[in-house]
Amino acid sequence: MLGGGVPAGGAGVAVILLRHTRPAVAEGVCYGRTDLDLGPCFAAEAARLADALPPVTQVVTSPLSRCHRLAQAIATARALPLRIDPRLIEMDFGRWEGVAWDAIPRAEIDAWAADLLHARPHGGETVAEMATRAAAALADLARGPSPVLAVTHAGILKAVHATRDGPEAWHRPFPFASWQVIDGP
Template identity: 30%
Template sequence: MEVEAGHGDMQSREIILIRHGTTAWNLEKRYLGHTDIGLLPEAEQELSSLREQFSNITCDALYCSDLLRCQQTLTHIAPSQAGQAKLDPRLREIDFGQWEGLTYDQLKDNPQYRDWIDAPQEVTPPDGEPWTAFATRIDSFMEESLMSFLPILHSPSMYVPKVAVITHGGVIRYIVSRLIRNQGFWDTQVIPGQAIKIRLDGEGDSWVGSRLTFP
């Protein structure tokens, strides 16, 4: 999918999308959206390879979900750059409402849950966040922080600016589906502590994205 880029000559940037480390609810396969729990005690060990890879990367912009598990991930993998990170609630996972903390086995006989599994864009969990609201806030973040020509991302040389985003699995799937042509929401698999790198090349008023190997 092509997305608006603003105006100017050909420019490129690399976007590094990082899913937070593992929480107890991830291990227990519980739905985890806005519930604000931290990482498991062994997170430092889990994220050590990502920290090593990140030590060789200097970010021109760094964004992080304001939920604790993402902030802890940021501290583990980029301690020297954490101070420059902008915490943004638009990067939160979707809110599962009354289904927060529940598992598939607990929900599988619920007709509304079955309908949501089949059509999450059309069905909303009880007291949860509609898909349209989820998509709108992430679109807002992307247009403001990833595709806009911010001064920090301007470069007259061949240097390619790097933008890192520490967020959640559903958010990463959505961003990838917006940035890479013919990539569906469920086509992207991202495990806790994994990084996905995308290069955007923009000219005129559109971007074209392609996935790169990280790092």
């Protein structure tokens, strides 16, 4: 569930996945692994999230600064340990990084759409590769002290949902600064 709800079914919360705040990048630009500056509302959003998120035992983050700086702000505000997990990084879009989506050759977009999980027309990482590492990270986080907050990216959130809910989750939006509660075992 998005936002600040509680998990369904009464199960314990193992992981809370939090998408980073809005970065300083133009709308419509592909920026997976590109390390971007923070948007102008970062300080206010970080303070709001530090207050609004459910209690957690630790904070784990993607190494990209748009996640790491948010994770650091939350960990500091709550006096929690923080660690980096490179498996939480966004997908590598290869030569598409920093390019407007509408400037990417249509044939490349069509090839990717025809085989979303395995195509690599951009030369970067496949969706399947990202999903595999996201699943491994989530499994490890769920086995540790819980609940844990994982500050990450939309691609990771979509990968987790696609594994749990099916392929339609690849098209689900995950707003900036929203979180997803993942029930424990």
